[in-house]
Amino acid sequence: MSALRITDLLFRWPRQSAPCLDIPRFELARGERVFLHGPSGSGKSTLLGLLGGVAVPQAGRIELLGQDLAQLRSHARDRFRADHIGFLFQQFNLLPWLSALDNVLLPCTFSARRKQRAEPDPRTAAKRLLTQLDLVAELWPQPAAELSVGQQQRVAAARALIGQPEFLIADEPTSALDTERQQIFIDLLLRETAAVGATLIFVSHDRRLAAHFDRTVALDEINRVKPGAVS
Amino acid sequence: MRKTLLLIALLAIPPAARSAPAHVHGAGHLDVAIDKGQITIALELPLDAAVGFERAPKNDKEKAALVAADKALKDAAALFMPTPAANCTLQSVKLDMPQFAGGEHADIDASYVFRCAAAAELKGIETTIFKQFKRLYRLETQRSGPNGQGAARLTPKHPVVSW
Amino acid sequence: MNAVLRLAALSAWSRRLTLGLTLVAIVLATTLLLAVERIRVDARQSFSQSVSGVDLVVGARTGAVQLMLYAVFHSGAASNNIGWNSYQAIAGHPAVDWAVPLSLGDSHRGFAVLGTRADYFRHFRFGEHEALRFTAGEPFASVFEAVVGSEVAARLGYAVGQEITLSHGIGETGMGEHGDKPFRVVGILAATGTPVDRTVHVGLEAITALHLDWVGGMPMPGLNIPPQLVAKFDLQPKEITAALIGLKQRSDVFRMQRFINEFRGEPLLAVLPGVALDELWQAIGTVERTLLAISALVVVVGLAGLTATLLAGLNERRRELAILRALGAGPRDLFLMLTAEGLLVTTLGALLGLALTSLGSSLAAPWLLERFGVVLGARLPGAGELELLGLVIATGLIASLIPGWRAWRMSLADGLTPRI
Structure with a gap:
């Protein structure tokens, strides 16, 4: 069973006539770590929204871990997302008024499954992840807003990984970091993803990062809508 | 504030409001006393409110209007309706129609006595007087009863004294 | 969630x-x-808790609310007094069960002084027809005796036996002291939550006695009548401020009101306290x-x-x-x-x-x-x-x-x- 299978996907934003995504076929194996690139405005974020179940395609199927997302009602899609997907964004990933540790624990308050899979217990798991991601213990109780961007991204990575979600979706998580820190961060991310055996989609417009990944996919290879066709 | 209250009172209430009820066309006075199962009602109406003029009748139509008003005011059981559960019955009616002895104004005075078998059930009195006399638009009412005293202004929209 | x-x-x-x-x-x-x-x-x-069981309040002709305010709440001032003869004529009316005269105008350290009769303590009702109670002492019986309300006693620390002097007029200092004729507190009333608590009650005759040697609101120069001689004078008041009336039958109230409002001797006003309050609320x-x-x-x-x-x-x-x-x-x-x-x-x-x-x-x-x-x-x-x-x-x-x-x-x- 594949981690992700997209067939005949067609998506158009409301109040727009032309489709934004038209993907006949796209598949990812379990544990695969994929680099997805494309210029900005090519529909990367839209695709991630569809994978997360916050938007629904007009046509086609998205099967995530064997589950057809269209079969789920919106509430169940929210649950599915919480249970199986860890998200990482560009920056401002964290709730600024929560401590670093509490930010990491957030997925466990939204998903019973991830709480249960955070072994031996969520707090210990969170601390272990933060340690593995090289965040010193003095920073754990600090409000997220007081951390540096690099530290914040590592906390965000720990949050995405806690409770061993099968899927990790990272959207330009390194764009706010300098080159050296980008390398370090990607290495950390790949290592931790491999450790839990998760499937990773890493989205970026910066093709120089592609070398670290099992496979590289250009969005315009799989999407029949060409960039520039949509605003 | 004490002075303010006094000032409000002075402004809002015409002096000697109750000493000699002013004759205002369209406005009558109603006094209701309830004591030991007996309701005493005193009604004072400007003649104008009942028949539309305040002098001796000039023609048959005006004479007929006076007769009609006289009849309506004597039919107290239809005019005043105490709470049905109190089981009140009309005891007496006294009606003084104006004698047109001169002067600018003429008033009708009427008094009614009801006796109630179940006085404890008495919660209020509704009047149909505004339906009878379309020119009447308010009745300034005083009441005194076992539940204390009070004032109310009855109008066609709110023709009920209650306590 | x-x-x-x-x-x-x-x-x-x-x-x-x-x-x-x-x-x-x-x-x-x-x-x-x-x-x-x-x-x-x-x-x-x-x-509305301040007075109950009074059928009519009678005073000089003024507004109904004004009459209520000064007769019951001792607030504001009477524009006119009513003659003693008028009071007696009304009190003697066959429909009247009891009548209590009220005389206002003096004060004691900011508290109103009410000249009345001992009957007042028997007939006055407040709240749900509650009668006045004494926590100490008893009603006044002679001229220079006073009964104080609970708050007067509490605020000024008075007990039975206390000597007090009254002031002419209203206000903290008054317009002149009746210092030559001291009163003795003989009774203290239980708290009522009404103006009674803030009132000093004395006999009607005491008010007359206080003003024997006064003319036109001022002590008469060179004249001083000592308290012990007061009894030799006729202390019957010539006028009072207002009167509270209780009737034998409630159904007579409007007839009696009309009788008083059309009184021949002088212009008078009778109001039903509850009616006047409702008018105030309106x-x-x-x-x-x-x-x-x-x-x-x-x-x-x-x-x-x-x-x-x-x-x-x-x-x-x-x-x-x-x-x-x-x-x-x-x-x-x-x-x-x-x-x-x-x-x-x-x-x-x-x-x-x-x-x-x-x-x-x-x-x-x-x-x-x-x-x-x-x-x-x-x-x-x-x-x-x-x-x-x-x-x-x-x-x-x-x-x-x-x-x-x-x-x-x-x-x-x-x-x-x-x-x-």
Whole structure:
């Protein structure tokens, strides 16, 4: 069973006539770590929204871990997302008024499954992840807003990984970091993803990062809508 | 504030409001006393409110209007309706129609006595007087009863004294 | 859902300064609204509790409310007195069961002095037909004896046997002392929560005696009649301020009122105390409603401020909402989160407003009592107050639905990537 299978996907934003995504076929194996690139405005974020179940395609199927997302009602899609997907964004990933540790624990308050899979217990798991991601213990109780961007991204990575979600979706998580820190961060991310055996989609417009990944996919290879066709 | 209250009172209430009820066309006075199962009602109406003029009748139509008003005011059981559960019955009616002895104004005075078998059930009195006399638009009412005293202004929209 | 509410609380706490200011506005608005309502209800309550069982109050011809205010509440001043003969004619009317004369105009250290008869203590009723009770002593029996109300005794520390002097006129200092004719306190009344508590009662004859050697509101120069000689004079008053009348039959009240209003000897006015109070309420009802309406508007302004604050904050919190969305929160959760935040602030504001009202009214109660004769009860909030409180919270809920709805729409439009 594949981690992700997209067939005949067609998506158009409301109040727009032309489709934004038209993907006949796209598949990812379990544990695969994929680099997805494309210029900005090519529909990367839209695709991630569809994978997360916050938007629904007009046509086609998205099967995530064997589950057809269209079969789920919106509430169940929210649950599915919480249970199986860890998200990482560009920056401002964290709730600024929560401590670093509490930010990491957030997925466990939204998903019973991830709480249960955070072994031996969520707090210990969170601390272990933060340690593995090289965040010193003095920073754990600090409000997220007081951390540096690099530290914040590592906390965000720990949050995405806690409770061993099968899927990790990272959207330009390194764009706010300098080159050296980008390398370090990607290495950390790949290592931790491999450790839990998760499937990773890493989205970026910066093709120089592609070398670290099992496979590289250009969005315009799989999407029949060409960039520039949509605003 | 004490002075303010006094000032409000002075402004809002015409002096000697109750000493000699002013004759205002369209406005009558109603006094209701309830004591030991007996309701005493005193009604004072400007003649104008009942028949539309305040002098001796000039023609048959005006004479007929006076007769009609006289009849309506004597039919107290239809005019005043105490709470049905109190089981009140009309005891007496006294009606003084104006004698047109001169002067600018003429008033009708009427008094009614009801006796109630179940006085404890008495919660209020509704009047149909505004339906009878379309020119009447308010009745300034005083009441005194076992539940204390009070004032109310009855109008066609709110023709009920209650306590 | 619990997680969302917990996060809502934490998020609100992180914006406590902005929300705190909004909260203060809501607290003050609620306090204003509740205070207006409480004073309105308690003023009515204390006024209507002040007299019962009196069929008619008789005085010189003036307004019904004025007559009530000075005869029962010892507030304001009588424009005219009524002749003793008129009083006697009325008291002797066959329909009259009892009549008590009242004479006002003197004071004792800011408290009103009421000249009356010992009958007053027997016939006067307050609240639900409660009679006056003595906590110490007994009614006055001779000229220079006085009975004081509970508050007079408590505030001035009087006990039976205390000697006091009265002042001419009203006011803290008075217009002249009746220092040559001291009184002895012979009785102290139990608290009633009515103007009686703030009154010094003396015999009608005492008032005459005090003014034997006075002319035109001033002590007559060179004339001083010592107390021991007072008994040699005719102490029958020539006039009194007002009279309280009880009838044998209540059904006679309007006939008697008419008789007094058309009295031949002099222009008199008879009012039914309850009727006069209702007329007072009718008169100030408009003012009260206006005050309540203004306070309600202030509450609406406060809640509009809440809505504005939440909406303004929402734009800055778009990232936060997207993060929560990625973590598995649905649009409904975010709607709930924003609405809960608004409702939390409103409810907290309303409850703090209630607390502030209670605190404020217990602090202001002595002052209100002294200055306006309004007894502000230390009590649970009345039905009217609870209703207003409910309305504030309900309005707050409606005000909070707007940012909630906006968060819902935003989360659907933004998905996981906020457009900022």
